[in-house]
Amino acid sequence: MTMASTLTETETDGAKAKETGDLTQQPRFAVCVTTMNRVDRLTACLDQLARCDPPPSLVVVSDDSPDPSVRAANEAAVAAHPGVVYLAGPRRGVCANRNNAINHCLAQTSRCDYLSFLDDDILIDADFFAAARKHYEATPAQRRYLTVLTGGAPNGPHLHVCVPMHLSFACYFKKGDVPQTVQINASVFPLELFTQETFDENIFFGTEDAELCLRMLRRGYSIELEPGLRSLETMTGRGVLTATRAAGLTRYQLCCEAARLYIGVKRYRVIEPNLMRFAGFVFFYFGHMTVYLARRGALSQLVPIVRTSNVWRVFTGHGAR
Template identity: 25%
Template sequence: MAMPARRGRGAAMTRPTLSIVILTWNSRPLLEGCLAALPAATTPLAVETIVVDNGSGDDTGAFLARHPELVVTRNARNRGVAPARNQGLRLARGEFLAFLDVDTVAAPGAFAALVGELRASPDVGLVGPKLVGSDGTLQYSCRRFPTLLDKLLRRLPERWGRSVAEDVELRAWDHASVRDVDYVIGACQVMRRAALDEVGLLDERIFYGPEDVDLCLRMQRAGWRVRYVPYAVVAHLERRVTRKLLSMLTLRHAHGLGYFFWKHRYLLTRPTIAVARRAA
């Protein structure tokens, strides 16, 4: 059950350019760092920040109470990624919409750059930044659509699974140039409202992954391009999880992946999509 949303201070003002949806669960320290980086990352955009607390049992509630500028909605239990992010989308008023993981720190100008790319390219529906680790190491965040064979081979020891990973994660490319890709991972995605309105919200039958792949595939089938934008940079930190939680998430992800393949009617052959250029 979701508690009534709290509108941020100034919510009745002019419509924001960008709405950022952040999902959190027992991650107050990470949430604090994520939010602290947003002013520099979004200037000069008019922004509303929406935090969906997905049933946290830590001091997240008290922290959010000290930030009346945020739009906040809280769940009594963890509803999963797609349902909770959709809650945030339903509250969003922006012309552009973003998902941002709580374990991220956006670099100065990152969101301004992503919105700028969308404004300059009317046929692009969704963009993602370059993700780096806490030490600045590149994370392979834009990829080819997965197949069942990819997933199975990547479970093998590295010397056998490495070539599959290199292919799926486009590792032969330096990730230093703007490029249209199959999908960008959901740690940070920015999309135009018109594209989301056309394809619909996240599929709530996917609790944890691959809702981000599904969204990008649906956008491309509707004629929208998906683009990787490396001059926007977001640090994606490593979160520690318990073995029990990791096992649960692995099972949820496997279930979601099976549903994804069933939904899109493919297993071993990657979908090929020729996206027609939209009129400006």
């Protein structure tokens, strides 16, 4: 994924500003919304974005809905919101869907400096981008395009509580001293990052943002907490992957465990290569997973988890950078 080969004069000026850290022009924010099979939720998400002050400079919707009638309804919902861009999604998982929207933003660099990612059931506060702008304006110029902002949880008993999190040895989210992961639906990324990294499309769903953060941090980016980035998940526990269940596991659970296997192997083989930690992770993962599945009468799902993980692609060099 590369930047457009020909830059407009505005884009050239923007690139120079980024090189020097000059933000005399106020930062511009784009939003990538990924959707599938939830027309009403998408409409509510876009309605709320229209209430933001300042508004995002660009909103891109990438639609993974398999049913043509649903895609048509989503396209109509987007058309009712002036300036919002509709894209047919690749239907290869959430990472590919996000990358599809990112590609459009990379072709529109004159319109945005930062990206946020929203699922279709997310509502953000009206001052979301005002909080991001204020934070970046207070950030040292040389770090503005190397800093990712993240807010608090969009659901649960700790709604909007902003605490530093990291990915544990076993690739679970844990509290830490320094933020090393983000709340993907309450975050802001420099657009420039995505000329260097993409979401890894070997991950169908689950912890994909944490894997991106592992690579991002090694490139010198940092993550800072911003409590003003508040979002609300309106369909907690009712995602499209929770509706299907096989042998004791929902599709959502299977995908999350598959992603954890892939991320752990990639982490200790490619991102943070360490043979001892790699061996320890594999031993722990399969030992823990065997017990976890046995207690649920779902041992038959171990093979589908491994198959869904695409873990062999780590060894064949087919993962994202």
